[in-house]
Amino acid sequence: MKYVVVIGDGMVDLPLKELDGKTPLQQAKTPNMDFIAKNGSCGMLQTVPPGMAPGSDVANLSIMGYDPKKYYTGRGPLEAASIGAELSDDDVGFRCNFITEDEGRLDDFNAGHISTAEASQLIEALNQHFYRYGKFYLGTSYRHLFVYKKKDAATLESTPPHDVVGEPITEHLLKPENDPLAIKLNELMYKTSKILEKHPVNQKRLDKGKKLANMIWLWGQGTKPQMPPFVDTYGIKGATITGVDLIKGIGTYLGLTNVHVPGATGYYDTDYCGKVNFALEALQDHDLVFIHVEAPDEAGHAGDIQEKILAIERIDRRILGKLLEELPSLGDYAIAILPDHPTPIDVRTHTSDPIPYAMYSPGCESDKTEAYNESSVENSFKNSSKELMEGYKFLKFFIDYSQCKKA
Incomplete structure (x- = not known):
């Protein structure tokens, strides 16, 4: 199967x-x-626990079949696994965005969706100047990682940058504001702007009329999680197809x-055909493949209706x-x-x-x-006897559903 x-x-x-x-x-x-909906089974999931x-x-x-309430420790450590940053038990992994700061806002x-090649030069400069704080790791485009060797930093409150576009930066820094670790890391974020603003990468972007990657944003921090292997949990061999480090890290x-x-x-220009071709190849020696496409989410954050429709199509x-x-x-x-x-589109961020x-x-x-x-699915769901399912239970439900021919 x-x-x-x-x-x-x-x-x-x-x-x-x-x-x-x-x-x-x-x-x-x-x-x-629509073919899948008409000829298959539909329902509603609560993928984000209350x-x-x-x-x-x-x-x-x-x-992907794991209860976030039990296994989730933060976004940063998940991305760390994808880009080869091995966390010790005392390390805290922060997601590190390159952002564009303008007059304090x-x-x-995503710093104009800066390229990975440009970002690599900026990450190198950050490690040269701020190695006393921790270590920066290159990810993809604007998505990177910062590792800090203070376990208590995992308890700080952080804000996803895509939730506060256009708002004053001072209102959304790491909290509590009087916490020594928050003070030090907020100081780091501001200090990076002095290095990044003058970097040749940003000077070239300025000349071309592109948005600058003139500050970092630390968020989504956490410690190394412990999760049982997929093959032991579900008894099948699985693979991922994605352009996003987060999914690779999971x-x-x-x-x-x-x-x-x-x-x-992980953007509008992703190779859809390449993804499906590699998925079909992976299925030769794997039982299950997750194919993840980021483009609709990027369009939602940008408020771009036509790009979202195109991504769906x-x-x-x-x-x-x-x-x-x-x-x-x-x-x-x-x-x-x-x-x-x-x-x-109207919210420009995720909802639950x-x-x-x-x-x-x-x-x-x-x-x-x-x-x-x-x-259509919600109406069908309301007229059925199905209950709203917790998201992590879906994968087993999906596998069991497919066993109908063996019953």
Whole structure:
């Protein structure tokens, strides 16, 4: 049996007046998602447990079958595993964004989507000047890591930069403001601006009219987590396909195979076809593949309706269309489509609202949901006897659903 879980990060949304009350998912042409919904089974998941922040870390950990309330320690350590930063028991891993600061405000949480090549030069400069504070590790684009050797720093309060775009930086620094560790790390963030502003990378970006990567933002910190291997928990061998270090980091801790896909960028220009081709290849010797696509989430953060619609349509046509065409040649299979969390255009950040899923395995139960979108799945769900499922229970539910032909 082969399993594929396709995650359209932040894909679901709220009705938009610009779309005459439709969501991007309703507006998009999604014949393959609709096929899965009509011929398979749909429902609603709570991927973000009550009381937890609606981050991609928490939500994707749920989808991949692990209870965040039990295993989540922070976003930083998950990304550390992906980029080869081994944390000791006393280390705290911070997610480190390059941001654009402008007149005391957080102007852009991704520094104009700075390239990894540019970022590597800036990370090198930070390590040269601030090695007494800790160590910076290169990630991808604007997403990097800072490791600090003070375990107590894990208890500080931090804010995701994409939640406070346009707001004064002083209002969203690490807290408590009078905590010695917070004071020291907030001081570090401000000090980096003096080095970054003058760096040749930023001078060239300035000449080209691009946003500057003129400050760092520390957030999502945590200590090294302990999670049981995926193969021991579910009895199958799994792999990840993604352009995002966070998902690769979860995969590393779970013992999944992180398949490198050239051209998988974690942005609008990601190689959708490359992802599905490498996924099909991975299924030759793996039982399950998670295919994660970041583009809808990036469009949600940017408030870009058309890019979100395009990302959804590309997932449908280039990934799901190819999978539905090719998977039968591998024998029995099951496929699921879902987001990790909503990233509504009007909100421009994540929310904790329940998300719709659709799953299909030839010959298994169909509840004949009309289409895969927010209202259609929710209406079908309300008219069924199904209950809102905790997100981490979905993977086992999906695997069990696909066993109908053996019953």
